[in-house]
Structures are given as C-alpha cells and as structure tokens.
Amino acid sequence: MLEKSYGLKNYPKKGDSFSSYKLTNDSTLKVTYYFPEWTTKVNQVAKDTIFPKYFKKYK
Numbered sequence: 303m304l305e306k307s308y309g310l311k312n313y314p315k316k317g318d319s320f321s322s323y324k325l326t327n328d329s330t331l332k333v334t335y336y337f338p339e340w341t342t343k344v345n346q347v348a349k350d351t352i353f354p355k356y357f358k359k360y361k
Contacts, residue, residue, distance in 0.1 A: 329359040
C-alpha cells in the first residue's frame, strides 16, 4: 500500500525525506509531510488516519 503512486506524479520513493516535526507545546508534535497529496490519498484509500497531522502525548 505504501509503495504505490496512486496515480500521482509526486510520491515518496526509497531514500526520500518524508516529513518534518515541530514541537507545538509540551505534548504535541505537528507533522509536515513533503508529499501531502500522497499522504491524503493513502488516508482516503485506507479509510483511516495512517498519516496524522498531529501527534499528542496522553498521560
């Protein structure tokens, strides 16, 4: 599933940088994906959030 292009010209290939993370507060990371159209498409096909926009720490 993660090796498909889904018909997009811009999709991640082996060795590509994929994302960056920014600490927004003491318990939240914001993710910036370098292939946003592709990650959106994967989430749609999976009918799930494989690639979230935020990671939160829960106590």
